[in-house]
Amino acid sequence: MKTTSSILLALSAAAFAQNTIYGPTGLNFVPSAFASEGGRWSGSLGGTTDDDPLWVSSLQGRFLEDRLEIGLSSTAWLVEGDSMGWKPRTTEVPLVPSARWILDRENRGIQSWGYAVGVSMPLGAWAAAGWRIRLPVVSPELHAGFGTPLNSIQGFGGVAVDLCDLEGNPLPLRLTLDGAISGSTGTLGSTEEAYWSAGVSTRLGRNLTFQTIHRRDRSYAAPDKGRRPGGTSFLRILWNFGSATNNEVQR
């Protein structure tokens, strides 16, 4: 029992560094308004669990007191429509760029507020606000935002819950739920990322995190691969390294 507690405490000391499948730090698929709490450099590798796996990978780095995050991802869209139907758009190696700027972060006691803007796929240019509260048993955080790649407008949001020991220290288990809705402003080549997803993350060590995600997309009237009526499941390994930078963005 004592050994188990020691392991949990050791893992609690390492914060989650969770990047989305699309690249920026966030929940499962949607970016958050807070900077990552892990080391300066991070990456991920994973894939879908179906018979024809779709591989996803990403690399990120944080600079300027964590205000700026620059990343590369292999996933631009998981659902994009063109004259051939709905399909994912990925690259073999991380080539899809993303950037995020933490505009503001305010810490007021056990609460934190954040506001960030960024550019990433499939959201395009986006803005998001977030709120977090540290409680003894669970520490929830909420995020909401919207973005546009010009041919559509997407609203997104989600919640993450860190399970804690009774003193508010996060345990190595995080539950995430997020979603997005897209409204098209164009007719051809438009993104239709409208989904919800649920994920569970657990730290495997100081620098490694394992994550499983299940995603359900809106049912489209197009019988092809992008439709995935039964949903898609992902398994990912995320890692972070480098010296932990100043996570509290100064006012």
Next chain:
Amino acid sequence: MNPSKLLPVVAIARLALAGDGSDPRRAFDAVPGTAHPAIAANLAWLDMGLASARLSAHPGAQGVVSAPHFQVGYGWRVDEIRDAFRADSVVERLDRRELRLATAMALSQLGMDAFGRDRFDAALGFAFVREKAESKETELEAGRQGVDVSIATRMGAWRGAAALCGAIEVSGDSGSTRDEKVELRLGRIADDGFSWGGGLDIPVSDDGHAGLRLGMSREFRDAIGFQGQLSTSYSRQKDPQTGADELVRNSLELHLGTRIRFRPWGSDEGDTWMRRIVDPRIGSAPDGFLLRGWEIGVSATWDLVGGEARPAVELSRRF
């Protein structure tokens, strides 16, 4: 009047007065994200003026000027009216125009502030509303002029308001029906710039629209705002196939928006990089940045049932 023409007029008038679910300004006065009070009584507590022009891909446009005690607004938009029992079918397109003149007065401004203005205050407001709707298909028009009466209270950080829309009907085209309803709002504004609220729209007539709204807003450094709102409306309609009265959802919408206000950066706020965004010193103008005092906002409203998105951009000036 030919009875065959009367029926469309009735339909247009009813639809025109019931279609406010997609207007984000008809939200909460407790939420600072909606800078212009939607309920007239809240005009009593404005401490500065604000003029705004808003363009939406609805399509529509709106201009509003609010100052302490007074407000004037003019809006135009095109509403697509759908068959409540077939969400994908547009049965009517309405060209709607609305002129709104409002005024209000608070008890504390009449010397009746026995509890102290910051602890408790109440206000009474009136809004004269002139609405007009024209069918793009039939080119028939219907209009009405009426007065909304509202009261609002503030108790510390809490805000409450109630409005009776269509309380007094000044005039209305023959065949048009009044859309009386009671709007109830309750919200709270915290010291850290976060505010939240909820609202109920209760129809007075059996065929009116009932609505529910939940919203939040957060202001960062009194300069950058983010707001969100979820709203839905229901009405009782007759199913064309079974003939039975059913409670039908007319709308379910999500509204998200953000804005930046360029303002003078206080000397006690420190020389952080945020000053360069909120109050950039560009050129040699004595007042600094050319846009100081202006607000720029972008927002979007999603129809969560149909998947349609309507972006909007807004430019405002404080005075």
